Amino acid sequence: MSFLQSLTERDRVFDFMTPQAKKVDVRHGPILYMEDVTVSFDGFKAINNLNLTIDDGELRCIIGPNGAGKTTLMDIITGKTRPNEGSVWFGSRHNLLHMNEPDIASLGIGRKFQKPTVFEALSVFENLELAMAADKRILPTLTARMTGEIKDRIDEVLETIGLAALRHQPAGILSHGQKQWLEIGMLLMQRPRLLLVDEPVAGMTEQEMERTAELLTGLAGKQSVVVVEHDMGFVRSIARQVTVLHQGSVLAEGTMNQVSMDPKVVEVYLGADDEEAA
Amino acid sequence: MSLTTESSTNFWLTRPFSERSTQIFLGVLVAALALVTILHVAVPAGNPLHIGAYTVNLFGKYLSYALLAVAVDLVWGYLGILSLGHGAFFAIGGYAMGMYLMRQIGDRGTYGDPVLPDFMVFLNWDSLPWFWHGFDMAWFAFAMVLLAPGLLALVFGFLAFRSRVTGVYLSIITQALTFALMLAFFRNEMGFGGNNGLTDFREILGFDLRTDATRLGLFLATGVALALGFILCRAIVTSKLGRVSVATRDAEARTRFLGYRVERFQLFVFVVSAMLAGLAGALYVPQVGIINPSEFSPIFSIEIVLWVALGGRATLYGAVIGAILVNYAKTLFTGIMPDAWLFALGGLFVFVTVFLPKGVAGLLLHLKRKKRGDDDSTPTDKIQEASV
Numbered sequence: 250m251s252f253l254q255s256l257t258e259r260d261r262v263f264d265f266m267t268p269q270a271k272k273v274d275v276r277h278g279p280i281l282y283m284e285d286v287t288v289s290f291d292g293f294k295a296i297n298n299l300n301l302t303i304d305d306g307e308l309r310c311i312i313g314p315n316g317a318g319k320t321t322l323m324d325i326i327t328g329k330t331r332p333n334e335g336s337v338w339f340g341s342r343h344n345l346l347h348m349n350e351p352d353i354a355s356l357g358i359g360r361k362f363q364k365p366t367v368f369e370a371l372s373v374f375e376n377l378e379l380a381m382a383a384d385k386r387i388l389p390t391l392t393a394r395m396t397g398e399i400k401d402r403i404d405e406v407l408e409t410i411g412l413a414a415l416r417h418q419p420a421g422i423l424s425h426g427q428k429q430w431l432e433i434g435m436l437l438m439q440r441p442r443l444l445l446v447d448e449p450v451a452g453m454t455e456q457e458m459e460r461t462a463e464l465l466t467g468l469a470g471k472q473s474v475v476v477v478e479h480d481m482g483f484v485r486s487i488a489r490q491v492t493v494l495h496q497g498s499v500l501a502e503g504t505m506n507q508v509s510m511d512p513k514v515v516e517v518y519l520g521a522d523d524e525e526a527a
Numbered sequence: 528m529s530l531t532t533e534s535s536t537n538f539w540l541t542r543p544f545s546e547r548s549t550q551i552f553l554g555v556l557v558a559a560l561a562l563v564t565i566l567h568v569a570v571p572a573g574n575p576l577h578i579g580a581y582t583v584n585l586f587g588k589y590l591s592y593a594l595l596a597v598a599v600d601l602v603w604g605y606l607g608i609l610s611l612g613h614g615a616f617f618a619i620g621g622y623a624m625g626m627y628l629m630r631q632i633g634d635r636g637t638y639g640d641p642v643l644p645d646f647m648v649f650l651n652w653d654s655l656p657w658f659w660h661g662f663d664m665a666w667f668a669f670a671m672v673l674l675a676p677g678l679l680a681l682v683f684g685f686l687a688f689r690s691r692v693t694g695v696y697l698s699i700i701t702q703a704l705t706f707a708l709m710l711a712f713f714r715n716e717m718g719f720g721g722n723n724g725l726t727d728f729r730e731i732l733g734f735d736l737r738t739d740a741t742r743l744g745l746f747l748a749t750g751v752a753l754a755l756g757f758i759l760c761r762a763i764v765t766s767k768l769g770r771v772s773v774a775t776r777d778a779e780a781r782t783r784f785l786g787y788r789v790e791r792f793q794l795f796v797f798v799v800s801a802m803l804a805g806l807a808g809a810l811y812v813p814q815v816g817i818i819n820p821s822e823f824s825p826i827f828s829i830e831i832v833l834w835v836a837l838g839g840r841a842t843l844y845g846a847v848i849g850a851i852l853v854n855y856a857k858t859l860f861t862g863i864m865p866d867a868w869l870f871a872l873g874g875l876f877v878f879v880t881v882f883l884p885k886g887v888a889g890l891l892l893h894l895k896r897k898k899r900g901d902d903d904s905t906p907t908d909k910i911q912e913a914s915v
Binding site: 351354355366367368369370371375378379380385386387390391392393394435 | 537539763766767768770771773774776777778780781782785786787788791792795
């Protein structure tokens with residue numbers, strides 16, 4: 250049968266003809282589903298047979314000693330690192346292993362890096378404006394107008410991150426904690442479904458930590474949030490579900506109390522403390 | 528800047544007109560143009576207030592330098608690209624104009640050839656090189672004034688920004704670009720008159736270049752071009768694209784991560800800037816009466832950056848102030864003590880770096896704030912302060 254004839258087969262659907270499903274399908278519960286994922290760098294298994302499921306709207310904390318694979322895990326989800334084995338699904342429709350970084354980002358996975366990078370010369374308002382999901386080609390950007398709708402959206406995020414009073418201030422004068430919130434706000438402007446937050450409270454004061462905890466718990470329900478954090482007190486204050494990573498796989502999962510009673514977890518953390526002390 | 532962000536529902540090109548700084552700038556410029564015209568035309572020659580044709584010509588030259596400085600400030604101040612080769616775009620725009628003016632000479636040259644410019648006859652060429660065709664038509668030549676530098680910037684910028692060459696490396700490459708072009712234009716075989724360049728111009732659009740009226744016209748045309756160029760640049764920097772540029776300047780990787788194709792934005796702004804520089808060159812050439820490869824010299828490109836630094840980076844009007852101040856000082860000094868000019872320029876630069884790190888524009892902002900009291904400073908000022 251010739252190629253042309255094969256194309257006329259009406260009962261077959263070809264890959265290139267399937268419409269790109271934009272909507273994330275979460276009818277079955279999980280927004281992120283990772284199964285048997287393994288990543289090795291020159292034989293060293295940074296992630297080893299990892300299984301992880303995040304439900305839609307959940308706030309999940311991931312803890313673990315240094316080298317447990319937390320950052321690599323985030324890299325896999327955002328498409329920066331490709332696993333050697335396993336599967337990663339976003340909802341039940343999108344296979345993240347078949348997508349590149351920008352596509353994954355536009356699908357609604359936002360990532361906040363450890364070190365806050367905001368545009369210091371621009372105002373808080375303008376920082377959020379640039380982060381907004383919009384047509385980002387040259388001419389639409391040149392002729393972009395500030396509509397009431399966009400303003401409302403920015404105002405809403407300004408309220409959420411508690412920086413409404415500082416909207417006209419250049420981001421450069423913000424404190425470290427405020428910059429972290431602005432950065433979270435910039436992620437929110439992209440309307441993500443899943444938010445990956447890497448060590449949000451590093452270097453924060455007590456009050457700033459409390460405020461951050463409020464902010465993140467407030468987001469849960471609307472967005473799914475995954476927080477990687479070292480600070481146990483902070484994790485205790487926000488987490489309902491905690492996943493403990495160790496040597497690239499899940500060591501324990503449950504509420505903070507369950508997890509902290511787990512003898513395996515205690516051992517790993519004591520071991521980590523010893524290493525740090527040495 | 529920030530206030531207009533939230534109320535900018537209007538058309539992007541007209542946005543600058545609602546800015547206080549642009550209104551003041553345009554007001555001062557129009558007043559200056561009118562004043563010079565009146566003092567030149569209406570005041571009799573014997574009167575001490577009379578401005579002679581020579582001075583009008585000189586002011587016209589300053590204005591074309593000011594437009595060039597605005598173009599450099601657009602890429603340096605707002606995009607963070609320190610171009611040390613903008614003289615090349617200026618010179619290419621100038622050469623495009625020069626070629627038109629050469630063709631206008633017709634058979635009135637020394638050798639009387641109806642088509643070939645004098646230097647080609649002198650070199651025993653029997654026909655026009657292909658790239659000289661079309662320059663007898665004003666519309667074609669004027670289009671080339673913008674297109675030729677734009678095209679060079681497009682190709683150069685495409686290669687540089689695609690490979691993510693930025694910072695010092697880009698500055699060095701732009702220096703190399705203008706130096707290479709200088710060497711090329713020095714060669715007679717290039718067909719641009721070698722080291723003598725193009726000169727002996729007679730008329731532009733039918734007007735005799737040596738009459739006072741034409742000189743005044745050129746001066747006014749340069750003023751209008753400066754105003755339009757300024758408004759265009761202001762419209763760009765107050766648009767969302769301008770904010771993406773500033774974001775690129777301060778944190779390129781972060782901007783890319785937000786989903787902006789940074790290299791395309793850099794290329795766009797770079798090409799616009801190169802075209803403005805070309806326009807400045809085209810207005811400069813008929814006023815000085817010559818274009819030769821010395822305009823390509825790396826020193827000249829560095830000097831332009833000095834004007835912008837002196838005037839104050841990332842304000843646009845600072846660039847205009849810097850260009851006019853330095854060139855006025857240059858005229859004064861080279862008249863009084865020609866040998867001391869470079870020392871004076873160096874000293875001026877050291878003085879400004881030490882005492883006025885934000886240039887003259889920074890000083891103006893500071894004085895304005897002091898007058899109003901510190902708490903009254905607008906976010907624009909603070910952003911300006913943070914960015915300069």
